[in-house]
Amino acid sequence: MMEILSWFITALAPAYIVYTLTSLGNLLIERSGILNIAIDGFFVLSSAMSYTYAILISQYLGPGELPTFLSIALTVLSIALMYSIFTSLITVLPVSQGAIGLSFMFAGYGLGAIVGNIGRLVFSIHRVRVDYIGMTIESSVLAYIFIAIVVTFIHVLLYRLKLGVFIRAVGEDPRVASQVGVNVTYIRFLSGLLGGSLIGLGGALFTLWRIGGWSQGQGLNHGWFAYAISIAGWRFPLLVAPISAFFSSLYVLSPHLQSIGLPVEVSTIVPYITSITIMALVSAIPKRSRVFTDPKALGREFFREERA
Amino acid sequence: MVRVGFVVTRRTKQNILMSTPVVISGSLVLGLLISYVIIWITMGIDIISFFGTFYQTITSYTGLLEPFVFLAMIGTAITIGFYGSFWNVGAEGQYVMGMLGAIFLTMFSPLNSIFTQDNVLLATLTKVVVVIFGGVLGAFWSLIPGALKAYAKVTEVPVLLLMNYIAYSISDYLTAGPWKGKYTYGYIRTDQIPESARLTTIPGLEMLRYEVLAAIVLITVFAYVLLEHTTLGLKIKFLGTNPVALKSSGYDDKVVTLLTATLSGFIAGLAGSLRLLGYDFRLPYNIGDGKTGFYGYTAILVAWLSFRNIRYVLISALIVASLNSFGYRMQMLLKGLLPPGLSAYAISLVLIGVTLVVYTIVRVLKEYSIKLVIKT
16 A cells, blocks of 8 residues: 555646646736636747757756756747747737637647657667656755745735735736736746746656656647646646646546556546536636636736827 | 837738739748747758748649648638637547538438449439538537637637547547448458449549539538628628627627527538548548547638638649648658657647738738837
8 A cells, every 4th residue: 555655645746737737827827817828839839949959958957966957948938938938928919819829729739749859869869868867756845845935926826915816906907907017928928937937847847857858749738738727726726736736636547447447548548538517617616716716807808009 | 228119000001012913922921931940949940941842832732732722611601700700720620520420320220221222313413412411510519609609608719629639530530439440451340332332533633523623612602692682791790890780780690690500610510521431431540649630720820821712722722732732742742851659740740830820910010000110
């Protein structure tokens, strides 16, 4: 029993940290009123990026912990920058959020394939060895501690700090917020920067820890799983953490359903069906508090008319 | 302190420079240029081979016909959804469901016996039934997210995308299990449908079928009449632009959402069953691995380029078909220059994504003017 438990704890940790961080990033961006349809594209891109960074850096520095850490940091930085451009663009221009999100999603898929294949090419020529993060009990415990810290931080940020009030105000009604003097573009830029860095970190850990390698199309849909988690957790950090634990165990365990006789095609769709069902159930539950409801401005165009 | 801000104002006069054809072709050119810069930075392909390949793609129109008809059909389906704010990114799944419906009726139902007889008229009639059944399955597949959107207020985009993968898996399960063929040379796939169930090739145009041509004309006319000349079309438009007005004039917005989803899925399903009867004849295993040509995804760009306007669907289908073939041609001609594992679709995705972003922004500039203001 102890063996199964310790196996489960180490197997769950990489999935749990990836989905929790990504859904927290999504939560932060959507709380500021931006429909984050692009999440899957950015997730695929960050997954590919971290691989190529890791290959390129390891080629110069040799394998070790430092190149892995550096590639994660670089991925986080790049994705955060891209996300902040994305969120500010949506705020400055009165554009359809769904449309621009879909476009960024497609561009992310394509760029991810190109960027990742560059890493593949370098790998096939130089046979670079990369130190992926190991599935040890120590790294798992560290992961759980890190998740606890991030969840607390996001919760405090959103509900105890001034910046969080601004983020939520901008998400509820950007026009009113801007009339009382909040710089909507700046706040959304910040939430894109913070949320994007969490999503980038999720994507990087997905490649460098959960999978330990890269192949074309990697990460597809996992962004959507994180999206489903944050909706199922009512975009509330303290609720997202346990729901993410449930989803992650499902994704970790679903391949093992084959051993009890389910065909492989059936076991792969279990997470998809569960995600849809839970999203539907959770959205249908009436919510008592404003804290749990969808941000009112989510997906709406922001047009201030003739004000400087 | 220096403050930087943007002043966005609605244009009162239409700018002639910003007319629809200029916006479409301008963003296409700009999108191609930006994609070129991205591809140049990452893979170092020179500008002459990039634009030379593009020129070759658009001048060889015979190769464009097949992607064009399917992109136009699915693009019409998605455009109807877009009119009603139903972001049908699940056309890919509905298309696969159409294929499943077609192969089920022709191979694994009592209708199969009709195709083994020599009755041409009966076979033709049955083909119509088969195609429509594919449409019905597509409609069902899009009705699920439609109902979730209408009654549980779930954002349809993630649901539709996840449904695509469920459709892929169902197809794979059937192909590898109950529907696995006997004459497949060791491949995992279904058997081919009977000769008499296949569509008729137009002599001289190898990539076109009479039935497909008829279908595209019918679908285009239907969609145009529906959206421009019927009450339902008006309601769908209202749902997309002002759902509150629709509700307050006494209509049920939930029902209109369901109808939009159904119609959109139905046409995507039709495209799927036509594809199977006319081109593929069988279902392959791992269908999600590019074996559908990803038309369901690519057609989103068609719908988007067409300004949510049914009149422009055919022309934007042509543009997208050339962008799509461009990706494949790049991969074929520049094999030595590209990373070996890179799929052609990845290049098409960059082209499509970047063009979409540029186009979305240019479209804003059509309606709004934006000034940068710096105060000290």
